[in-house]
Amino acid sequence: MNQFEITTMLGDEIWVAVRYMFLLGLALYLVFALVIVRQVGLMTKTLSVGFEFPIKLLAYLHLIASVLLFFLAFVSL
Amino acid sequence: MEKHHSTPETHSQLVNHHAHRHQEGGLLSAYCAYPKGIKFIGADSKEHIVLLLRKHWITNLRWMVIVFLMILAPVLVLGGGLFNQVPERFQIVGLFFWYLITTAYALEQFLSWFFNVYIVTDERVFDVDFNNLVHRQISDANLDQIQDVTSTIGGVIRTALNYGDVVIQTSAEIVQIEFLAVPKPDRVAAVIRELRVEEEQEKLEGRVR
CATH class of the missing domain: 2.30.29 (PH-domain like)
Structure with missing residues (x-):
């Protein structure tokens, strides 16, 4: 039984399950993105070399992208 | 000196x-x-x-190569038709998620080297x-x-x-x-x-x- 036959047999149920798996994964990833922001804060507090702004900006942009992706998945999946 | x-x-x-x-x-x-x-x-x-x-910067080469391969991976996988049965909305979210993970990996490796x-x-x-x-x-x-x-x-x-x-x-x-x-x-x-x-x-x- 190939992948096409399995998905046809299960119908939409499998994609509902996949949707919840995606949302769970993205929610956990959100936590990870928050930890990265916290980590960057700790690192720039430890060592300040004048390059903090780009690094912090990248960390926050990554967090914002994670939040947006979560909402995109919530709405579209 | x-x-x-x-x-x-x-x-x-x-x-x-x-x-x-x-x-x-x-x-x-x-x-x-x-x-x-x-x-x-x-x-x-x-x-x-x-x-x-x-x-030395050369110690970063390994993760840079991995990041490069991670960037290329969706092109190869999706182009090969492996996920044709997957609805398009899942493919798009999955693609964004993959590149988010790639960004996080690259950022973590850089931070580790830099700090x-x-x-x-x-x-x-x-x-x-x-x-x-x-x-x-x-x-x-x-x-x-x-x-x-x-x-x-x-x-x-x-x-x-x-x-x-x-x-x-x-x-x-x-x-x-x-x-x-x-x-x-x-x-x-x-x-x-x-x-x-x-x-x-x-x-x-x-x-x-």
């Missing part, structure tokens, strides 16, 4: 000797001598940073380690506690690119501090030895801070 600079004889000359040397290397360099505008936890206000070191530094000041040597996401360890030893400094370059690539390890044996609580895969290890070892001599000279002349 360049040998053509004269040895300072008075305390103010010694302070000026380190305070007014020109910076060698940039903010993203693995080897930066006399960096300006650097602050770090545990530094004394009168302490001058002589060397700011990181692992795991070795610092040599005119008073102490520091090893700043970020072992995992939120765990930081700073080891330091006074220059007058240094008993032995050994530099090692081993292997074809390390010899060609002139980077290696500097092992510092101390009489402090932390017996050994290691500077791993740093550029110009022989020069780093020479700088530390010279600073140790200066520190001993200060002690003899009663100018210890």
Whole structure:
């Protein structure tokens, strides 16, 4: 039984399950993105070399992208 | 340290000797001598940073290649038709998620390289380690506690690119501090030895801070 036959047999149920798996994964990833922001804060507090702004900006942009992706998945999946 | 600079004889000359040397290397360099505008936890206000070191940039090559492959992977996978049965909305979210993970991986690797530094000041040597996401360890030893400094370059690539390890044996609580895969290890070892001599000279002349 190939992948096409399995998905046809299960119908939409499998994609509902996949949707919840995606949302769970993205929610956990959100936590990870928050930890990265916290980590960057700790690192720039430890060592300040004048390059903090780009690094912090990248960390926050990554967090914002994670939040947006979560909402995109919530709405579209 | 360049040998053509004269040895300072008075305390103010010694302070000026380190305070007014020109910076060698940039903010993203693995080897930066006399960096300006650097602050770090545990530094004394009168302490001058002589060397700011990181692992040689070549140590980043592995994760850069992995990131490159991660960027290309969706093109190959989706182009091969492996996920044709997956609804398009799942493919789009999955694609964004993959690139978010790639960004996080690249950022983590860069942060690990950038902030795991070795610092040599005119008073102490520091090893700043970020072992995992939120765990930081700073080891330091006074220059007058240094008993032995050994530099090692081993292997074809390390010899060609002139980077290696500097092992510092101390009489402090932390017996050994290691500077791993740093550029110009022989020069780093020479700088530390010279600073140790200066520190001993200060002690003899009663100018210890």
